[in-house]
Amino acid sequence: MTSVLEIDGLTVSFSTPDGDVSAVSDISLSVDAGECLGLVGESGSGKSQTFMAALGLLADNGTATGEIRLDGIDLLSASEKKLNTLRGERIAMIFQDPMTSLTPHMKIGRQLSEVLIEHQNVDTKTGWARALDMLNRVHIPAAERRLDMYPHELSGGLRQRVMIAMALMCEPEVIVADEPTTALDVTVQAQILDLLTEVKDNLDAAIVLITHDLGVVAGLADRVAVMYAGRIVEQGTVGDIFASPAHPYTQGLLACTPRLDVETEELITILGQPPNLQNLPSGCSFHPRCTYVVEQCKSERPALEVMNNGHIKACFRPHVEA
Amino acid sequence: MWAYFTRRLIIAIPTLWVVITVAFFLMRLAPGGPFDQEAPLPPEIMANLKAAYGLDQPLWWQYLNYLGNLLQGDFGPSFKYKDFSVTELIAQGFPVSIQNGAAALFIAVLFGIPLGATAALRQNTVTDHAAMTVAMTGIVIPNFVVGPLLALIFGIYLRDTMFALPVAGWNNGALPNRILPVICLALPFIAYIARITRAGLIETLRTNYVRTARAKGLPFRTVVLRHAFKSAMIPVVTYLGPATVFLLTGSMVIETIFGLPGIGRYFVQGALNRDYTLVMGVTILAASMVIFINLLVDMAYAWLDPKVRYE
Ligand SMILES: Nc1ncnc2c1ncn2[C@@H]1O[C@H](COP(=O)(O)OP(=O)(O)O)[C@@H](O)[C@H]1O
Ligand SMILES: [Mg+2]
Numbered sequence: 001m002t003s004v005l006e007i008d009g010l011t012v013s014f015s016t017p018d019g020d021v022s023a024v025s026d027i028s029l030s031v032d033a034g035e036c037l038g039l040v041g042e043s044g045s046g047k048s049q050t051f052m053a054a055l056g057l058l059a060d061n062g063t064a065t066g067e068i069r070l071d072g073i074d075l076l077s078a079s080e081k082k083l084n085t086l087r088g089e090r091i092a093m094i095f096q097d098p099m100t101s102l103t104p105h106m107k108i109g110r111q112l113s114e115v116l117i118e119h120q121n122v123d124t125k126t127g128w129a130r131a132l133d134m135l136n137r138v139h140i141p142a143a144e145r146r147l148d149m150y151p152h153e154l155s156g157g158l159r160q161r162v163m164i165a166m167a168l169m170c171e172p173e174v175i176v177a178d179e180p181t182t183a184l185d186v187t188v189q190a191q192i193l194d195l196l197t198e199v200k201d202n203l204d205a206a207i208v209l210i211t212h213d214l215g216v217v218a219g220l221a222d223r224v225a226v227m228y229a230g231r232i233v234e235q236g237t238v239g240d241i242f243a244s245p246a247h248p249y250t251q252g253l254l255a256c257t258p259r260l261d262v263e264t265e266e267l268i269t270i271l272g273q274p275p276n277l278q279n280l281p282s283g284c285s286f287h288p289r290c291t292y293v294v295e296q297c298k299s300e301r302p303a304l305e306v307m308n309n310g311h312i313k314a315c316f317r318p319h320v321e322a
Numbered sequence: 323m324w325a326y327f328t329r330r331l332i333i334a335i336p337t338l339w340v341v342i343t344v345a346f347f348l349m350r351l352a353p354g355g356p357f358d359q360e361a362p363l364p365p366e367i368m369a370n371l372k373a374a375y376g377l378d379q380p381l382w383w384q385y386l387n388y389l390g391n392l393l394q395g396d397f398g399p400s401f402k403y404k405d406f407s408v409t410e411l412i413a414q415g416f417p418v419s420i421q422n423g424a425a426a427l428f429i430a431v432l433f434g435i436p437l438g439a440t441a442a443l444r445q446n447t448v449t450d451h452a453a454m455t456v457a458m459t460g461i462v463i464p465n466f467v468v469g470p471l472l473a474l475i476f477g478i479y480l481r482d483t484m485f486a487l488p489v490a491g492w493n494n495g496a497l498p499n500r501i502l503p504v505i506c507l508a509l510p511f512i513a514y515i516a517r518i519t520r521a522g523l524i525e526t527l528r529t530n531y532v533r534t535a536r537a538k539g540l541p542f543r544t545v546v547l548r549h550a551f552k553s554a555m556i557p558v559v560t561y562l563g564p565a566t567v568f569l570l571t572g573s574m575v576i577e578t579i580f581g582l583p584g585i586g587r588y589f590v591q592g593a594l595n596r597d598y599t600l601v602m603g604v605t606i607l608a609a610s611m612v613i614f615i616n617l618l619v620d621m622a623y624a625w626l627d628p629k630v631r632y633e
Contacts, residue, residue: 055536055537057533057536057537080542083539084539084540084541085539086539087536087537087538087539088537088538088539088540089539092537092538093537095530095533095534095537097530100529100530100531101530101531101533101534102531102534103531103532103534103535103548103549104531104553104627104628104629105552105553105626105627105628106548106549114538114540114548115538115539118538118539118540118544119539150628150629152628152629163534166534166538
């Protein structure tokens with residue numbers, strides 16, 4: 001199977017008044033058509049910026065090096081004009097905060113249809129008709145009425161459905177969902193995850209699901225990549241990651257994930273703070289928080305090593321299959 | 323919504339009444355009176371004058387009398403411009419002020435918004451810094467400096483060229499006579515509007531929904547004009563409310579410098595002369611405009627932001 005989206009040696013850094021921030025350091029990832037890749041890590045680990053770079057949406061003080069190819073087209077060297085023909089049409093993004101991600105003074109129907117009108121040159125009437133179709137497909141009740149509404153007239157869950165509908169308008173090859181459920185109520189979260197599962201089953205798109213919550217990834221992702229301080233520290237099939245996590249950080253994340261089958265009194269958290277990206281620890285960035293730390297971890301950074309079945313990890317500690 | 327605005331217009335009546343009442347008694351608290359002069363008038367002449375204008379009556383009676391006349395649309399006679407009624411003076415002065423003010427407002431919006439938007443889109447570049455330096459200069463240099471300066475340049479230095487402009491007088495509203503006062507009036511407003519537009523647009527361009535619009539692959543032009551512009555205009559509209567009132571009710575400074583028979587001058591002279599009725603007339607006019615323009619501003623809010631709904 002060929003990858004629709006390939007990230008190769010991507011580095012993203014931001015220049016700030018008090019020094020450079022390396023948000024993403026030399027990461028490589030790929031997603032196949034019809035596949036869902038979960039990208040997991042604590043807040044600030046560089047998940048969002050990886051894909052902001054892909055869409056050419058980095059802040060002005062940010063620079064990206066390396067390569068990001070969408071079906072062979074390098075996105076990082078593409079002109080703004082070229083990018084505009086790809087964004088929304090072939091790669092779409094669903095953002096974390098549905099409350100603020102829709103334009104407040106524009107009707108839902110207009111915000112949906114403008115994607116088609118822009119990319120596929122349809123007339124307004126067709127655009128709105130397709131917008132209505134799409135609202136029905138994401139199970140928005142009384143869809144016809146919603147077209148004429150403004151965002152503030154919809155609940156958070158409905159707005160996130162609208163965001164998903166918007167991403168699907170042109171049936172893109174790649175859909176990036178950046179923490180699509182984080183800002184929502186728990187019950188609504190489950191509904192949105194169901195909807196994404198449905199999208200995945202019905203479309204042949206590659207889906208990237210960004211989240212800080214391994215629990216979200218479990219039901220949806222085929223593969224999982226774990227990011228820590230701007231680097232991938234482990235990657236594997238969802239089965240391998242959950243059954244036999246190799247990196248101590250992944251193990252920590254798993255321990256933090258509330259589980260329905262085990263009763264726990266309190267949430268476990270990984271000890272310590274995520275590192276300061278302006279001044280990363282020497283060697284393995286995770287070593288100050290790692291229970292298995294040895295001298296080597298402090299001076300040398302472990303390279304990603306392949307174990308089996310595409311399961312890779314960046315840790316010196318030998319992995320014992322569970 | 324129309325019911326709401328009708329209600330607002332009705333509520334305006336008691337508001338105006340409060341303004342009238344406060345203004346009436348405040349005027350009378352000020353020392354001196356309309357007939358005071360360098361050399362005091364003989365007491366019997368003074369008494370006659372006061373009696374002629376009803377000023378010998380108790381204050382509460384004068385107040386009720388004034389209100390009664392107002393209800394019949396009579397603003398009373400001017401105490402100082404003895405041959406004119408206040409209505410006549412306002413009818414003379416107000417058109418001059420309102421025409422200059424409206425022209426200045428139009429120019430301020432026409433130049434201020436594009437200037438600020440350009441600066442915002444080229445944030446922290448030379449263009450931005452140059453535009454904002456010019457705007458800052460426009461704000462800090464007062465009218466009474468810019469006015470004479472313009473008069474000096476166009477009236478004296480360029481006197482014998484095609485750029486010569488009259489520096490004083492209204493000349494029945496001849497276009498050349500309007501140019502300098504309108505420019506002088508508009509300059510600081512261009513500057514303010516540019517600054518507010520720039521700040522508003524920069525803030526809006528950072529919002530999540532602008533990011534969404536860009537992620538859809540819309541050309542940047544469309545992102546700015548369709549998704550960012552309306553929200554960016556909200557602070558501009560907020561500023562335009564009071565600015566409009568200020569511009570339309572006439573600037574005393576500009577009208578004095580350029581010798582224009584506008585309402586701003588009447589107001590200041592009226593206050594200095596204790597021309598009670600004239601000051602009251604202009605105050606009522608200004609207060610009505612404040613009320614009316616606030617209403618327009620609120621309507622504009624509803625158009626810019628659908629969250630704003632009036633019941
Ligand atoms: N414009 C910016 N300037 C400086 N630092 C930034 C900027 N944008 C993001 N960062 C930093 O990059 C890091 C990675 O951010 P992000 O990818 O958003 O993390 P997350 O994994 O939570 O999505 C964060 O530490 C953030 O502070
Ligand atoms: Mg994020």
